[in-house]
Amino acid sequence: MVELEAIEMDSIFHALSDATRREMLHELADGERTVGQLAEPFAISLAAASKHIKVLEGAGLIRREIRGRTHLCRLEPGPLASAHQWLSFYERFWSGRLDVLERLLREEDARESTNPKRGDEK
Numbered sequence: 839m840v841e842l843e844a845i846e847m848d849s850i851f852h853a854l855s856d857a858t859r860r861e862m863l864h865e866l867a868d869g870e871r872t873v874g875q876l877a878e879p880f881a882i883s884l885a886a887a888s889k890h891i892k893v894l895e896g897a898g899l900i901r902r903e904i905r906g907r908t909h910l911c912r913l914e915p916g917p918l919a920s921a922h923q924w925l926s927f928y929e930r931f932w933s934g935r936l937d938v939l940e941r942l943l944r945e946e947d948a949r950e951s952t953n954p955k956r957g958d959e960k
Contacts, residue, residue, distance in 0.1 A: 846898070850921050853897035858882070859890050866900060866913035873909045 853859055862876045877887030891911060894900040898917045903910045 846917070847921065847924060849897040850899065850917050853893050853899055854921070856890065856893075859894055862887075862890060862894065862911075863899060863913060863918075866911060870910045870912040873911065876911060 854863075858880055861879065865871055865876060865879075873884055873887050873891060876891065877884055880887070891900065891902065894911075895902055899914055900911050901914050903912070
């Protein structure tokens with residue numbers, strides 16, 4: 839089970855590692871798009887767009903439906919929730935570390951304001 843989850847997570851993060859694919863997902867958050875509509879902002883060929891879409895499909899991030907000759911893509915948010923859950927551990931980790939740093943800096947500022955340096959005295 840753990841190995842399957844690792845493979846799925848690797849696939850999700852691989853798909854998200856490319857700026858073009860991230861932008862395609864962003865576009866799909868507003869509703870379904872054709873392959874041509876997804877390719878248009880990048881000035882890439884339909885073949886190149888299709889390769890990006892296959893990576894997103896492989897990660898389970900989108901679903902493609904064929905209607906006649908038109909390929910419509912739709913966002914599948916479930917895997918993004920899994921990635922967010924995984925990342926939330928690190929968010930909590932860094933938030934805790936930054937809270938400690940902020941506390942230490944405030945303590946240092948308080949010490950410096952109550953004990954001015956010799957050169958600072960008038």
